[in-house]
Amino acid sequence: MNFFEQIGRFFLMLKLAFTKPEKGSVLWGSFITEIYKIGISSMSLVAILSIFMGAVIIIQTDANIDSPWIPAYTIGFTARQSIILEFSSTMLCLILAGKVGSNIASEIGTMRLTEQIDALEVMGINSVNYLVLPKILASVFIFPFLVILSMALGIAGGGFFAVQAEIVNFQELTYGLQYWFDPFSITYSLVKTVFFAFFIAAIPSFYGYYVKPSGGALEVGRAGTKSVVISSVMVLVINLLVTYFLLL
Amino acid sequence: MIQVKNIDKGFSGVQILKDISFTFEKGKTNFIIGQSGSGKSVLTKCIVGLHEVDNGEVIYGDSVFSAMNKKDRKEIRKEIGMLFQGSALFDSLSVVENVMFPLRMFSKMSKSEMRDRANFCLKRVDLINKDDLFPSEISGGMQKRVAIARAIAMKPNYLFCDEPNSGLDPKTSIVIDNLIYEITKEYDITTVIISHDMNSVMEIGENIMYIHKGEKWWEGDKHSIVTTDNKEIGEFVYASKFMKSLRGKL
Ligand SMILES: Nc1ncnc2c1ncn2[C@@H]1O[C@H](COP(=O)(O)OP(=O)(O)O)[C@@H](O)[C@H]1O
Ligand SMILES: [Mg+2]
Numbered sequence: 001m002n003f004f005e006q007i008g009r010f011f012l013m014l015k016l017a018f019t020k021p022e023k024g025s026v027l028w029g030s031f032i033t034e035i036y037k038i039g040i041s042s043m044s045l046v047a048i049l050s051i052f053m054g055a056v057i058i059i060q061t062d063a064n065i066d067s068p069w070i071p072a073y074t075i076g077f078t079a080r081q082s083i084i085l086e087f088s089s090t091m092l093c094l095i096l097a098g099k100v101g102s103n104i105a106s107e108i109g110t111m112r113l114t115e116q117i118d119a120l121e122v123m124g125i126n127s128v129n130y131l132v133l134p135k136i137l138a139s140v141f142i143f144p145f146l147v148i149l150s151m152a153l154g155i156a157g158g159g160f161f162a163v164q165a166e167i168v169n170f171q172e173l174t175y176g177l178q179y180w181f182d183p184f185s186i187t188y189s190l191v192k193t194v195f196f197a198f199f200i201a202a203i204p205s206f207y208g209y210y211v212k213p214s215g216g217a218l219e220v221g222r223a224g225t226k227s228v229v230i231s232s233v234m235v236l237v238i239n240l241l242v243t244y245f246l247l248l
Numbered sequence: 249m250i251q252v253k254n255i256d257k258g259f260s261g262v263q264i265l266k267d268i269s270f271t272f273e274k275g276k277t278n279f280i281i282g283q284s285g286s287g288k289s290v291l292t293k294c295i296v297g298l299h300e301v302d303n304g305e306v307i308y309g310d311s312v313f314s315a316m317n318k319k320d321r322k323e324i325r326k327e328i329g330m331l332f333q334g335s336a337l338f339d340s341l342s343v344v345e346n347v348m349f350p351l352r353m354f355s356k357m358s359k360s361e362m363r364d365r366a367n368f369c370l371k372r373v374d375l376i377n378k379d380d381l382f383p384s385e386i387s388g389g390m391q392k393r394v395a396i397a398r399a400i401a402m403k404p405n406y407l408f409c410d411e412p413n414s415g416l417d418p419k420t421s422i423v424i425d426n427l428i429y430e431i432t433k434e435y436d437i438t439t440v441i442i443s444h445d446m447n448s449v450m451e452i453g454e455n456i457m458y459i460h461k462g463e464k465w466w467e468g469d470k471h472s473i474v475t476t477d478n479k480e481i482g483e484f485v486y487a488s489k490f491m492k493s494l495r496g497k498l
Contacts, residue, residue: 022353033340115336122296122408123350124325 010206016128017136017205030134031141038100038135038201039142043149049095050088050150054158057082062167075168076176079158081185088150089189090239093143093196097231101204102224104135108208109220117209132205136198143197144190151186188246195238203231249274250295250406250438255304257287257294264290265462268304275436277429277452281443282459283484288442289333291459292408295440296328297321308406326354329399331409331428335391337383337398344370344379347397354402369397373427389420393427400431407432407439413448425451446485449473458484474498 001009021027061078108131111117120127155177162168168176204227211223250272257265264287272278280288293299295306297313306314308324316324337346347366351357357365370376373393383391392412399407409428413421429452432439443449449456449470456473458466458481466473466481473485475498486492 026352110339114334114339115332116338118293118298119330119332119336119338121298122325122328122330123353124322125353 009210010202013128013132013206013209014202016126017132017202019126019129021129021133022125026130027134030130031138034134034138035142037103038139039146042096042099042146045095045099046092046146046150047153049092050083050153051157053087053091054079054083054154054156055161056158057087057154058158058162058167059165062162072168072172073176073179075162076159076173077179078176079162080155080177080181083154083158084151084185084189088147088154089192089196090235092147092150093193093200093235094232096143096146097196097200097235098228100139100200101228101231103204104201105204105208105224105227106220108132108205109211109223112209112211113213113216113220115213128209132202132209135205136201139197139201140194143193143200147189147193148186151189188242191246192239192242195242196235199234199238200231203227203234249309250440251305251307252291252295253305253307255291255294255306256302257290257299258302263462265294268459268462268464270457270464270467272438272440273455274438275432276454277432277439277441279441279443279449279453279456280459281449281456281484284444286459287462288444288459289410290462292410292440292442296330296408297325326402327405329402329404329407331392331395331399331407331412333410333414335383335388335395337391337394339383342380342382343375343386343394346383346394347401349398350402365401366397369401370394372400372431373397388415389417389424392416392420392424396424396427396431400435403435405437407437409439409441411442411444413443413445418447421445421447422451428452446488446491 057079058075061075061082065074065078108117111131117127117131120130159173159177162173163170204224207223207227207230208220211219215222251270252272253269255265255268256263268291280291282288290299294301297306301314304314305312308327311320311324313321313324338349341349344363344366347369348362351362351365355362367379370379370393373396375390375393375397378386378390378394383394386394407428412424412428416424425448428439428441431437441448441452453470453473456466456468456470457464458473460480466476466478468476473481476482476485486495
């Protein structure tokens with residue numbers, strides 16, 4: 001299958017996914033389960049990453065500002081901008097693309113391999129709708145919360161470390177963190193995140209769903225790797241596009 | 249009753265099934281037998297609509313399934329139960345949830361009615377007190393039983409079993425075979441069993457089709473299959489030493 005056929009197939013899958021579900025209550029149940037699997041179970045990873053990266057960003061900023069002419073509050077300001085604009089959305093989603101993506105691809109791929117998808121189809125269930133739609137919806141719903149959590153913990157963790165390590169004092173830090181704050185920067189990040197979330201769920205679903213059963217477990221592994229690579233590239237492309245259109 | 253008429257099926261230019269016609273009778277265990285790779289699973293997937301046929305017709309009762317659109321097929325699908333080769337239970341659902349799954353999807357039953365029906369089906373396959381275990385926590389034979397319970401939950405008129413004995417020990421195989429046979433008689437359903445196991449055929453086979461490289465070579469009952477003078481079928485039937493030792497005595 002060439003590249004364009006794959007894209008065509010991807011959109012056909014989305015068309016099948018976004019149809020009316022067999023039963024609303026079943027979709028709702030799967031949606032809640034997926035929020036747990038995709039979102040809640042990623043919270044500790046998000047927390048650890050954000051606190052550590054927040055601290056590193058502060059140290060980096062301080063290390064690169066050596067001139068006495070640059071005021072100390074610049075540290076808080078710059079760290080805030082890095083965390084909100086790029087780290088907590090793009091970098092975090094890249095990491096989640098790995099975790100969530102390989103998870104989704106192997107789950108759906110295994111279902112293909114073990115004929116669970118055939119079992120759904122024989123029953124007369126639209127298996128794409130049943131399996132893929134709740135993952136996409138849950139991902140789009142929960143990712144923005146993960147990103148907000150990451151922003152808060154990144155800034156709090158970094159700030160706490162900066163004050164403890166006497167990189168900057170508390171007044172200068174909080175002044176810097178509030179300096180020239182534009183709420184649109186958060187909107188911008190969350191808009192990106194919604195797009196990221198969509199593809200981070202949809203691309204692995206696609207590769208998992210179309211695993212060749214004859215290829216066995218090896219093929220499921222390959223689907224996982226492929227979907228992580230493709231969805232990561234997709235995150236970078238979307239980042240560029242959204243940034244271009246919203247900030248330029 | 250299910251009829252297939254002159255079915256052809258190929259994948260990307262390679263023809264797999266050639267001009268297959270057969271009638272699967274109601275209230276009987278109908279077997280599709282043949283060597284591995286002969287096209288048994290492809291034929292079955294054509295009959296249940298997981299593959300589209302290239303030519304020919306698939307007819308359930310008097311409805312031409314192969315000519316129907318998705319929506320009409322759905323009504324027939326609700327009358328189909330299928331037991332897959334690897335059981336195909338949903339890993340993320342417990343035993344009882346697996347059996348309740350089709351009910352949850354398609355019936356208007358209340359939760360307690362669903363549970364009652366699921367428990368009835370599980371009891372029918374002699375699986376009790378395993379409700380809350382997950383498929384990975386029970387043996388292969390038990391998984392088959394759960395899959396049978398799930399297949400009969402919606403009271404199907406048609407039951408398909410793809411190699412119901414694969415991966416099972418001989419004793420469990422016979423138990424599963426007999427269970428399928430009893431259910432066929434009890435509910436008077438059209439049962440289609442795919443197998444390459446002569447033991448199963450001799451145990452419960454009533455109406456048998458032998459396919460070879462995608463073509464139907466023979467049909468009949470289990471008494472005539474052991475006496476046929478067709479060389480290839482003879483080689484298939486008497487492949488094991490055990491069967492060889494019985495040649496002429498059956
Ligand atoms: N989806 C498919 N695409 C292409 N070839 C297939 C497909 N499914 C089965 N085949 C081929 O059809 C032939 C018959 O396979 P199958 O029906 O699975 O045999 P069996 O009798 O063992 O069940 C095999 O050669 C197999 O490789
Ligand atoms: Mg097969």
